Amino acid sequence: MTDQPEGGGSAVPRVVLVDDHRMFRTGVQAELGDSVEVVGEAADVDQAVTVIAATRPDVVLLDVHLPGGNGAEVIRRVVAAGVDTRFLALSVSDAAEDVIGVIRAGARGYVTKSITGPELADAIRRVADGDAVFSSRLAGFVLDAFSGSSDVPVVDEELDLLTQREREVLRLIARGYAYKEVGKELFISVKTVETHVSAVLRKLQLSNRHELARWASDRRLV
Amino acid sequence: MRPALVRATDGRLVAGVARGLADHLGVDAWVVRLGFVLLALSSGAGLLAYAAFWALVPLAGEPSDAPDRPGAPAAAEADERATRLGPLLALGAIAAGVVLVLQNVGVLGGRGLAIPLVVVGVGVAVLWRVADDAQRSRLRATAAATSGLTAWLRVGAGVGLVVLGAGALLATRGGVRAALDGVVAGLVVVVGVTLVLGPWLAANARDLAAERRERIRSQERAELAAHVHDSVLQTLTLIQRSADDPREVGRLARAEERALRQWLYRPVGADAASFRSALEALAAEVEDTHRAPLDVVVVGDRAVDERLGALLQASREAMVNAAKYASEGGPVSVYAELEPTEAAVFVRDRGPGFDPDAVPGDRLGVRQSIQGRMQRAGGRAEIRSLLGEGTEVRLTMPLEAT
Numbered sequence: 198m199t200d201q202p203e204g205g206g207s208a209v210p211r212v213v214l215v216d217d218h219r220m221f222r223t224g225v226q227a228e229l230g231d232s233v234e235v236v237g238e239a240a241d242v243d244q245a246v247t248v249i250a251a252t253r254p255d256v257v258l259l260d261v262h263l264p265g266g267n268g269a270e271v272i273r274r275v276v277a278a279g280v281d282t283r284f285l286a287l288s289v290s291d292a293a294e295d296v297i298g299v300i301r302a303g304a305r306g307y308v309t310k311s312i313t314g315p316e317l318a319d320a321i322r323r324v325a326d327g328d329a330v331f332s333s334r335l336a337g338f339v340l341d342a343f344s345g346s347s348d349v350p351v352v353d354e355e356l357d358l359l360t361q362r363e364r365e366v367l368r369l370i371a372r373g374y375a376y377k378e379v380g381k382e383l384f385i386s387v388k389t390v391e392t393h394v395s396a397v398l399r400k401l402q403l404s405n406r407h408e409l410a411r412w413a414s415d416r417r418l419v
Numbered sequence: 420m421r422p423a424l425v426r427a428t429d430g431r432l433v434a435g436v437a438r439g440l441a442d443h444l445g446v447d448a449w450v451v452r453l454g455f456v457l458l459a460l461s462s463g464a465g466l467l468a469y470a471a472f473w474a475l476v477p478l479a480g481e482p483s484d485a486p487d488r489p490g491a492p493a494a495a496e497a498d499e500r501a502t503r504l505g506p507l508l509a510l511g512a513i514a515a516g517v518v519l520v521l522q523n524v525g526v527l528g529g530r531g532l533a534i535p536l537v538v539v540g541v542g543v544a545v546l547w548r549v550a551d552d553a554q555r556s557r558l559r560a561t562a563a564a565t566s567g568l569t570a571w572l573r574v575g576a577g578v579g580l581v582v583l584g585a586g587a588l589l590a591t592r593g594g595v596r597a598a599l600d601g602v603v604a605g606l607v608v609v610v611g612v613t614l615v616l617g618p619w620l621a622a623n624a625r626d627l628a629a630e631r632r633e634r635i636r637s638q639e640r641a642e643l644a645a646h647v648h649d650s651v652l653q654t655l656t657l658i659q660r661s662a663d664d665p666r667e668v669g670r671l672a673r674a675e676e677r678a679l680r681q682w683l684y685r686p687v688g689a690d691a692a693s694f695r696s697a698l699e700a701l702a703a704e705v706e707d708t709h710r711a712p713l714d715v716v717v718v719g720d721r722a723v724d725e726r727l728g729a730l731l732q733a734s735r736e737a738m739v740n741a742a743k744y745a746s747e748g749g750p751v752s753v754y755a756e757l758e759p760t761e762a763a764v765f766v767r768d769r770g771p772g773f774d775p776d777a778v779p780g781d782r783l784g785v786r787q788s789i790q791g792r793m794q795r796a797g798g799r800a801e802i803r804s805l806l807g808e809g810t811e812v813r814l815t816m817p818l819e820a821t
Contacts, residue, residue: 291680313749333752337716340756344719371716372765372811373752 210325213237213252215245215271216260216287221310225258228314233321242266246274254282255325259304261288261295269302276303285324287312293338300401306330328391329398336370339401359397366393425479426472426551433544434551436472439479466540473547535587542580549573582606650678670710677703694727694762695720698755701735709742712750719757721818729796730762730816733789737766737812740785744770744810759820767811772804789814 212233214222217240226235237252239245242265249257249271257275261268272284284304288295296307305324308317309332320330331339343359359367362383369379376394380387427438430448437455441448458465549570582605590598654675661667695717702713723731734753741751745768752767786802789812793800798816 333714333716333754337718337754340718368754368756371718372754373714373750373767 209234210255210321211236211252212321213239213245213249213254213257215239215248215257215263215268217241217262217264221260225317229318229321230314232315232318240264242270242274245271246278249275249282250278250280253280256321257282257284258321259284259286259299261286261290261299267295268299268304272299272302272304283324283327285320285330291334293342296335296338297342297401300335300398303402305398307335308332309334323391327395329394331367331370331394331397333371333373336367339397340364340367340371343400359400363393363397366390367397370394424476426476428479433469434473434548435478436469436476439476440472478551535584535590537584538587539581539584542577542582542584544577545573545580546577549577578609582609646682650682651675666710669712670707673712674703674707677706692722693720694723694731694755694757697723697731698734698753698764701731702738702753705735705738705742709739711742711745713738713742713753714750715753715755717755717757721757726796726798726816726818727762729792730764730798730814733792733798733800733814734764734766736785736789736792737764737814740789741766741768741770741810741812744768758818760818762816762818764814765811766814767809769809772806772809774804774806 209231210233212229212235214225214235215238216222216225219240222238229235233256236254237248239248240263242263245257245259245263257271259268259271263271268284268286268288275282284299286296286299286304286307287310288299288307289310290296291309300307305327306320306329308320308330312320312332323330339359365383366379369382370376374382376387376390380390383390422442424443425439427435427442429438431438432452437451438448441451444451455465455469458468552570582602585605586598586602589601654671658668658671661671698717699715702715705711706713721727734755738751738753745751749769751769752765754765754767756763789802790800793814793816796816798814801813801815802810803813804810
């Protein structure tokens with residue numbers, strides 16, 4: 198973000214693709230077309246860290262499973278190296294453990310590989326703008342993980358509970374509504390929807406509600 | 420057919436020689452045991468024969484009662500532990516008997532020599548038995564029958580007995596002083612041999628372990644290959660054959676993806692009677708029949724009762740309907756939420772939608788059947804549709820708090 202104009206929703210985001218399948222990278226690049234500028238590609242953890250540090254992209258499109266570690270490992274090492282970039286996780290896995298793991302490591306969104314080209318371009322733009330991207334599945338995971346009745350005493354009220362509004366937004370996303378439709382349904386602007394989703398993302402990343410990790414590992418199946 | 424001559428791993432007293440022989444010859448084990456004891460009484464020939472059988476006859480490869488592997492060995496193990504005192508008593512009795520007899524016959528030149536020899540014999544027996552147990556637990560692929568510590572304690576006891584016996588043997592010749600020297604010399608030899616052979620033995624053990632790991636790995640690989648062949652490769656072939664039919668290709672790919680996911684992330688203790696699995700199974704069925712992709716997200720779970728059963732049926736109809744009308748607008752979203760006092764299912768398609776005030780006849784039927792079903796079970800169904808934006812069916816069912 199250093200040499201990019203801030204808040205550049207109109208500028209084409211600079212993207213690094215990290216995935217160990219070359220065919221998949223080629224396919225994504227073809228589907229995205231001119232909507233992004235692909236400045237680098239990497240096939241494993243070490244390569245990814247090097248390429249990201251060298252190119253400093255706006256968004257890293259990151260596969261959850263990589264040879265030599267996983268997506269979360271890439272995020273941790275890039276953050277430790279002090280590189281300022283944003284991550285969008287991309288996976289076929291859909292296992293709660295993987296999804297929650299990569300989000301907790303710092304990814305700003307999670308989409309499945311079956312996503313269409315325009316949807317992916319939209320998600321990348323959103324992440325580049327600092328917003329969060331939730332798939333319906335991720336929204337379901339969050340609702341499940343933060344589901345009300347907990348016998349464990351809540352330590353940090355603000356971080357450990359979702360507000361009623363956030364819950365409503367997530368529920369609509371889980372029902373397959375796009376941000377625009379969520380806004381229309383709740384009579385709020387798209388920007389407000391984004392704010393709610395970002396707040397949920399923050400809670401998901403920072404809450405030390407310790408069921409979260411256990412919940413994810415207990416729940417092996419999607 | 421007569422069973423092969425092997426040493427028994429079940430129902431044995433000392434090393435399974437007598438039981439194995441008995442099985443082989445088709446007689447009762449106690450007959451053979453008596454024979455060994457009688458032979459032992461005539462100048463120790465029985466003992467020598469027993470030791471020879473022990474050393475030369477292999478341990479039975481598989482437990483005889485193998486059909487249910489996890490249960491049976493464990494039971495046998497417990498059995499074995501319960502009768503651990505048996506073998507010891509038997510050993511002791513035989514030893515005592517032999518000592519008396521040998522002494523009376525005078526073969527060994529008096530009391531002094533016999534006892535040490537028996538002590539050495541018992542030590543050797545203990546050591547052999549440890550080796551047997553190790554091999555046995557390996558053959559059965561169970562967790563070691565005896566823990567590492569116990570095994571080492573037993574090895575220590577065996578070696579101690581052998582050294583002690585040897586020392587005592589020396590003591591009969593040249594007094595206590597010489598005996599001590601002898602014991603020390605013996606220990607030195609043992610330590611020396613351990614130092615010389617230790618690394619080699621350890622390396623051997625490591626090689627063995629590596630080999631076993633490799634074998635397990637290759638078995639897993641074979642299983643994986645078999646699975647991939649039966650599922651993925653078959654599906655890929657089908658996909659190539661139906662390359663002209665995009666919907667069929669999509670259906671095949673999604674069905675295979677689902678199966679593969681199920682196989683990879685096999686749920687731990689997933690309950691087939693749970694609402695989540697039932698809804699996912701229904702969605703899979705609809706996906707297959709109507710060739711439209713469905714995304715299912717479920718929050719919470721509970722066992723299916725009468726009301727949830729009705730909700731599932733209504734959901735199925737809603738999904739079938741959505742799958743029929745979902746055109747190119749993307750997958751049908753199915754979201755279910757189970758709260759303590761209410762269950763809700765939302766089925767949303769991105770099809771053309773319709774004007775609720777001008778409902779086509781066929782849709783009216785579906786609508787009434789979904790609503791009727793829900794109302795009869797005490798729930799509600801609401802259908803929202805906008806021309807050009809698709810349709811959403813909302814089903815809610817009040818539940819009794821668990």
